[in-house]
Amino acid sequence: MEMKRLIPTIMPACCLVLLFSACSEKSSYTQLIPGDASSVVAVNLQSLTEKAGISSGTPAYESLQKAFSSGKDNPLKDLLASPDKSGIDFSKDIYIFTNSTSMNIGVVARLSNASDWTATLTEMNDGEKNPISQGDGFSYQLSDKSILAYTEDALLICSNERRTPEDSLIAMAGRLIHQTEAQSITGKEAFKSMESEKGDIRFMAAPNALQSAFKTSGYSRMLPYPYTSTLTALPASCVTVGNVSFEKGKIVVDAKPLGLDEESRAFLEAAVKPYGKIEGKFDKLFPSSTLMYFSANVNGSELTSFYRQQLKSADNNQLMEALARSVNGEVTFGLLNFSLTSMPAFVIYGEMKSPDALDALYQKKDSLGLKRTQKLVKLADHEYMIENAARLFRNMSLFYGYKDGRFYATNDEMVYKTIGKESSPSLKGSSYLDNRKGTSLYSLINVDAALQLPIAKMAATTPAGAFLQMVGKISYISAGSNGDNGHVEIVLTDSKENSLKQLTDLMVQLSKL
Numbered sequence: 167m168e169m170k171r172l173i174p175t176i177m178p179a180c181c182l183v184l185l186f187s188a189c190s191e192k193s194s195y196t197q198l199i200p201g202d203a204s205s206v207v208a209v210n211l212q213s214l215t216e217k218a219g220i221s222s223g224t225p226a227y228e229s230l231q232k233a234f235s236s237g238k239d240n241p242l243k244d245l246l247a248s249p250d251k252s253g254i255d256f257s258k259d260i261y262i263f264t265n266s267t268s269m270n271i272g273v274v275a276r277l278s279n280a281s282d283w284t285a286t287l288t289e290m291n292d293g294e295k296n297p298i299s300q301g302d303g304f305s306y307q308l309s310d311k312s313i314l315a316y317t318e319d320a321l322l323i324c325s326n327e328r329r330t331p332e333d334s335l336i337a338m339a340g341r342l343i344h345q346t347e348a349q350s351i352t353g354k355e356a357f358k359s360m361e362s363e364k365g366d367i368r369f370m371a372a373p374n375a376l377q378s379a380f381k382t383s384g385y386s387r388m389l390p391y392p393y394t395s396t397l398t399a400l401p402a403s404c405v406t407v408g409n410v411s412f413e414k415g416k417i418v419v420d421a422k423p424l425g426l427d428e429e430s431r432a433f434l435e436a437a438v439k440p441y442g443k444i445e446g447k448f449d450k451l452f453p454s455s456t457l458m459y460f461s462a463n464v465n466g467s468e469l470t471s472f473y474r475q476q477l478k479s480a481d482n483n484q485l486m487e488a489l490a491r492s493v494n495g496e497v498t499f500g501l502l503n504f505s506l507t508s509m510p511a512f513v514i515y516g517e518m519k520s521p522d523a524l525d526a527l528y529q530k531k532d533s534l535g536l537k538r539t540q541k542l543v544k545l546a547d548h549e550y551m552i553e554n555a556a557r558l559f560r561n562m563s564l565f566y567g568y569k570d571g572r573f574y575a576t577n578d579e580m581v582y583k584t585i586g587k588e589s590s591p592s593l594k595g596s597s598y599l600d601n602r603k604g605t606s607l608y609s610l611i612n613v614d615a616a617l618q619l620p621i622a623k624m625a626a627t628t629p630a631g632a633f634l635q636m637v638g639k640i641s642y643i644s645a646g647s648n649g650d651n652g653h654v655e656i657v658l659t660d661s662k663e664n665s666l667k668q669l670t671d672l673m674v675q676l677s678k679l
Contacts, residue, residue: 195276195320196261197350198342199357203263203272205375206351206360208368211256217366217412218670225674253283254321259368263351264375272342273323280305280318287314301336304343308332315339356405356424365409365420366666373400404430408652415661419654438649440469441606448498448515448572449594451586455618456593458501459610461602466493489523493573502581505621509562511578513585521548521568598642601655605646613640614659632676639668 199206215221250256258276265272277283287298287307296307306315312325313335322339351357360370377400400423408421425431442463452459470490495517503511518524527534528550531542541553549567555577556562565582566575574585593599602608616622617638626634638659645654658665 195258195274196352197345197347198274198320198322199261199263199272199351200265200342200345201349201351201354203265203351205264205371206357206369207262208259208360209262210259210366213366214412214666217664217666219664219667220670225671250278251282252286253277253279253281270327271325273321275321277316277319277321280316283316283321302340302344304339306336306339308335313339315343317343355426356407359424360407363407363409363420365411367410368407369409369421370405370407372405373402376400376406399433401427401430401433403427404433412664412666414664415658417656417658417665420651422651436472436475438606440465440472441649442495444496444602444605444608446594446599446602447496447517449596449599450588450592451515452498452500452513452593453502453589454591454593454596454598455612455615456500456502456610457504457612457616457619459499459593459598459612460608461496461498462607463496464493467491488526492519492523493517494519502578504616504619509577511576511581513576513578513581514574516573518568518573524548524550524566524568524573598644601644601653602646604648606649608646609644611643613637613642636672636676639672 255276255278261274263272263274264270284298284305291297291307296309298305298307300306301315304315304317306313308314310329311327312323315322315324320343322342324335324338324342326335347353356370360368403426405424405426406421407424408419411418423430423434425434442465444461444463446461448461470487493516497514497516499512499514501510501512525548528542528544534542536542536552537554539554543551543553545551545565545567549569550565552564552566554561555564562577563579564575564577565579565585566573568574570586572586576582576585598610598612599608617634622634625631641657641659643654643656645652647653656665658668660668
């Protein structure tokens, strides 16, 4: 049975790591995709071209012609002018796949006319640089690290990071071209699920592909621990499928996990169990200018059990475990300010059963392993401060405690002195939270607010100004899970024009600077 529920702790990350990496009819050319591909991305170039507004006579079209052309008779210029004469069927999706065991990346496309493609390939290479040779039922062209092979109706490109012997490249292409449907990925459940997705770009990814992309992309330093830790523990049989759509005023990404065996289905159910629905209980305590926001509804006791049983957590600190188990309900984090001269200010609020775990921490302060420069101080009943709380930032104090029936923590003394006070204007009812309804976890990056910071305004006058001009097209980025899928939206300031058209126009403008 297909797993219908989503792991709320991983979907937004899966979606931030696959966002920057289109539905098509079934066609035999997809049979060239290996059965053990760790990720597959299907791109609908025709849809993307239309949404980008790239047509003859437009600034984007002229810019592409200029970029692809170094001379009057450059073949790439002719290819752009008449793509239908290239021999590639651009009305069909192009598939990009990775396979960690045999190659880094591969591309599969449908050919409408092999003779036209041969002519195009010959013209682009002047017939001399990389001659076209004949293999067993296919033609091919070699380079140091890749092979381009094609039949009457299919094109295959395989590329490796390392220099590969020619006979190995030819043999690899031959295996894929002659493989049966049973050997291909086309008959597998995950691929069929990906093909049923709608969107300009569709994707599927095994855990190892997600983990690798996540690790190298730098997202691991941006997202909360529940995302990162659960992603690294995914069973190999838990495949993520989803799609990317370019809509008016926003880019939308949806994703969901598929549990393909009992192990992965059990993992998914265990990962979902600790979470409830967010009601926004702390929204009024956060200013509308909050830079980053993260909220979850979590049963701390069940989450702790999940980490111990499923993630094999090695932490045996009973005090910290008691603190985690005392959390029951919503937990919300907000990054309030950022500058070059002081620590970024943040605050956390959470529903907690009682202050007992906090008080126990203070009573056992001598056994907490605090550094010599650190000191745990009691400020009032159930309220405490750790001096020099961060190893990398001396003189940073962490204020935390239990007040008005809730837990709080902040590194800013001014915030501590007004803890629990309502902000005006606040995030409550803000359009930034429009996508949060029904979610169990929700993250927000408030680009509007970030661009109003003095540091951003100062950077606008430097060479980074062009980058900020691009970022300024974005209003906010949200990511959340509602229990059935993960959903990411990059919302632009212009809500009327298609998002891809806006990005294309901006790139054209920047290319002229």
